[in-house]
Amino acid sequence: MSLQELIREDFLTCKICYDLYTVPKILPCLHSYCQHCLEPVVRDGSLQCPECRLKTGVPGGASSLKTNFFINSLLELFQIKHNRDLACTVCSDAQKIVTATARCLDCKDFLCQSCNQGHCCSRLTLHHRVVKLEEFLAGGYDAEMRLLQELCCQDHQQEALRFFCDTCSTPICRDCRMLDHFQHKVVSMANAVQRERPSVEQLIQSLEGTVTCISEQEKAVEETIDKLKTSGENIKERITKYVDDLISYVLAQKEAVLGELSAFLTQQMEGCRLVKEELQSQREKAVSTKEFSQRVLSVGKDYEILHLEGMIRNRIQELQTYIPRKLERQIPELTIAWDQPEMQSEAALFSLVFPGEQPEGDTETVFEPASEVSASPSEESEVELNSPLDSEEDSCPSSEESALGTPAKDPSYCNRHRKRPKRACTFEVDQSCSQEKPNITGIAVLPHTGGILLLDQENDEIKQYGADGHLEQSIPLPDSDGVFTGISLCGDILACSSDSFLFFLTLEGKFLHKLLLRGSESSYAITSYEDSYVAVSEGTLCSISLYSPSGACVGRVEPRDYRGGKFLFIAVNAWEEFIVSDFIKKQIVIIERSGLILNVLKTSHSLLTKPFSVCVDSASNIFVVDQLKVIKFSPDGETGEVVLSNQSRLKRPRVLAVDDSGRLVLVQEDGYVHIYCF
Numbered sequence: 001m002s003l004q005e006l007i008r009e010d011f012l013t014c015k016i017c018y019d020l021y022t023v024p025k026i027l028p029c030l031h032s033y034c035q036h037c038l039e040p041v042v043r044d045g046s047l048q049c050p051e052c053r054l055k056t057g058v059p060g061g062a063s064s065l066k067t068n069f070f071i072n073s074l075l076e077l078f079q080i081k082h083n084r085d086l087a088c089t090v091c092s093d094a095q096k097i098v099t100a101t102a103r104c105l106d107c108k109d110f111l112c113q114s115c116n117q118g119h120c121c122s123r124l125t126l127h128h129r130v131v132k133l134e135e136f137l138a139g140g141y142d143a144e145m146r147l148l149q150e151l152c153c154q155d156h157q158q159e160a161l162r163f164f165c166d167t168c169s170t171p172i173c174r175d176c177r178m179l180d181h182f183q184h185k186v187v188s189m190a191n192a193v194q195r196e197r198p199s200v201e202q203l204i205q206s207l208e209g210t211v212t213c214i215s216e217q218e219k220a221v222e223e224t225i226d227k228l229k230t231s232g233e234n235i236k237e238r239i240t241k242y243v244d245d246l247i248s249y250v251l252a253q254k255e256a257v258l259g260e261l262s263a264f265l266t267q268q269m270e271g272c273r274l275v276k277e278e279l280q281s282q283r284e285k286a287v288s289t290k291e292f293s294q295r296v297l298s299v300g301k302d303y304e305i306l307h308l309e310g311m312i313r314n315r316i317q318e319l320q321t322y323i324p325r326k327l328e329r330q331i332p333e334l335t336i337a338w339d340q341p342e343m344q345s346e347a348a349l350f351s352l353v354f355p356g357e358q359p360e361g362d363t364e365t366v367f368e369p370a371s372e373v374s375a376s377p378s379e380e381s382e383v384e385l386n387s388p389l390d391s392e393e394d395s396c397p398s399s400e401e402s403a404l405g406t407p408a409k410d411p412s413y414c415n416r417h418r419k420r421p422k423r424a425c426t427f428e429v430d431q432s433c434s435q436e437k438p439n440i441t442g443i444a445v446l447p448h449t450g451g452i453l454l455l456d457q458e459n460d461e462i463k464q465y466g467a468d469g470h471l472e473q474s475i476p477l478p479d480s481d482g483v484f485t486g487i488s489l490c491g492d493i494l495a496c497s498s499d500s501f502l503f504f505l506t507l508e509g510k511f512l513h514k515l516l517l518r519g520s521e522s523s524y525a526i527t528s529y530e531d532s533y534v535a536v537s538e539g540t541l542c543s544i545s546l547y548s549p550s551g552a553c554v555g556r557v558e559p560r561d562y563r564g565g566k567f568l569f570i571a572v573n574a575w576e577e578f579i580v581s582d583f584i585k586k587q588i589v590i591i592e593r594s595g596l597i598l599n600v601l602k603t604s605h606s607l608l609t610k611p612f613s614v615c616v617d618s619a620s621n622i623f624v625v626d627q628l629k630v631i632k633f634s635p636d637g638e639t640g641e642v643v644l645s646n647q648s649r650l651k652r653p654r655v656l657a658v659d660d661s662g663r664l665v666l667v668q669e670d671g672y673v674h675i676y677c678f
Contacts, residue, residue: 012071015033016033016038017034021071023035024068024072026071029052035063042058087100088111089109091112098112101133102132105128105130151171160173163188296308421664424677426674437671439456439458440455440671441655443665443667444489444494445657446464450467451466455496462475465673469675477505484503485497486523490528491531500517500519501517502534519541527570539568544558544570545557557591557595565585566583566584567589568580568582581613588600588608590622601637608624609627613655621634630653630666654668
């Protein structure tokens with residue numbers, strides 16, 4: 001900026017009183033204000049900058065702040081140039097005021113025409129620089145004035161500050177140098193400035209990168225705002241269109257069903273009317289025959305009775321052999337697909353997915369227990385989990401399953417050949433020794449014994465159950481600032497994840513060590529490959545880190561060209577292939593240890609809708625909890641079938657695991673654990 005641009009009223013105006021600065025004080029944030037304006041905002045030895053809100057300690061009050069001499073010197077130039085009624089400072093007095101016509105830059109005096117002539121003739125001022133007042137006020141000599149400006153010492157008012165004391169880091173005058181600073185290291189002000197200028201210029205230059213970075217971030221925020229607006233409008237349009245289409249669909253269904261009902265009722269009523277008319281006719285014939293026959297028997301002569309006996313007999317036999325037209329008793333009944341009250345009250349028709357968030361609530365962490373038998377709405381509340389799943393009845397593959405490559409079979413073939421899970425055991429998570437209601441977020445199985453380890457997040461402990469569901473022990477978790485979410489067994493070492501840390505414990509709960517995980521996720525899902533390493537799913541990084549039981553990082557799996565997702569639950573099969581559920585993309589990804597993606601199971605061409613917890617069995621088959629069902633996929637993910645499902649939202653599973661013997665352990669959100677055999 002030029003000097004003339006700086007000597008402006010707006011630059012020299014206090015942002016509090018909107019007047020020219022009076023004793024300007026500069027804050028550490030480089031904002032300046034009048035001293036008397038800052039005094040009222042000092043509270044308890046500190047003040048906040050009125051512009052940027054930076055808090056500054058001022059134990060000595062506003063007067064203890066540094067004076068902004070830069071503003072002061074500019075104020076001097078500004079006030080001189082804006083005083084249009086300038087008098088000669090040499091010959092003017094109280095009785096006579098002579099208008100100035102020139103300015104001596106050396107003496108800093110305003111001169112009238114006479115004094116100007118004398119000033120130029122005097123031997124003492126012969127070489128002084130005298131300029132016309134108009135040119136001076138126009139700013140033509142501002143730069144020279146700035147060079148000639150000197151700041152005087154506060155202790156020695158007549159001495160200019162021409163030196164800098166390196167020992168005290170303060171500017172001093174000649175008298176200060178000879179008195180108080182005689183033994184100090186002192187340099188001239190010009191040398192001090194020349195020495196410090198390069199570093200200050202470098203600092204200022206480095207700000208260019210900071211400004212550029214902030215500008216880019218600001219641009220990114222603006223782009224995010226535009227994307228939010230666009231996405232919001234798009235979602236609104238989609239919801240509105242979906243609701244409009246749904247209303248049109250429901251109304252069309254209403255009209256179609258009412259039309260079908262009306263046609264059916266008309267047909268049935270017409271059939272009933274014809275049968276009724278025929279029956280009425282036959283009844284009238286029978287009544288008429290009865291009355292006529294009774295009259296003949298009552299008042300007829302013998303020969304008349306014998307004469308009509310044959311005809312009466314034939315008529316009665318004819319009436320008795322009448323077979324009425326068969327009436328098809330088809331009474332319509334109504335079934336409504338969406339007639340379950342809990343679906344209308346609990347289930348969200350729409351759900352938003354926000355990247356970077358851990359799924360919670362009914363949208364993502366809540367799942368249905370499986371069921372093979374459908375029940376009417378009145379019977380649904382009485383249907384328990386164990387009864388349906390123990391049934392051996394099965395059904396043929398759905399159209400979705402057929403699309404996956406499973407050939408269609410006739411019902412008898414399906415019932416004979418497809419193995420359905422049978423419930424072997426059910427137990428409730430023990431609450432007798434817990435302070436809070438258990439909240440199971442992780443599961444692991446003990447090899448060879450069939451034992452089950454359940455991570456109780458609410459009570460900070462691991463509950464160990466036997467294969468029969470008997471509680472064997474409770475293992476306390478170590479102290480952590482966060483909550484524990486994941487659990488896995490690596491040999492005889494227990495690994496648990498809490499916030500951004502991975503803890504290693506013994507099976508008795510003794511703390512071994514912990515390590516900091518990559519990324520900034522609120523929770524990490526983990527699994528183990530035999531006793532070699534613990535695999536950690538790293539959320540939005542879309543990668544997997546491998547850690548040995550000693551805590552060393554032994555590898556990292558980074559799928560090639562895979563971005564924009566969020567890895568959630570993870571499992572690893574016998575071939576060291578990793579199966580992860582992607583929360584954002586709603587798909588299952590099968591990855592080699594090298595990072596090669598073997599298969600991606602998407603909702604568009606599989607049984608998946610919102611995959612959640614995953615596990616594998618000894619044959620590398622993949623089990624996935626997906627909303628209201630548990631799906632079993634082949635190791636390569638090419639074929640799949642729903643093995644457990646339920647239409648009720650009263651009870652929902654959360655996590656699952658498969659033990660050495662192939663038993664599927666399913667943990668339900670209400671605290672029940674079900675074990676199934678295939």
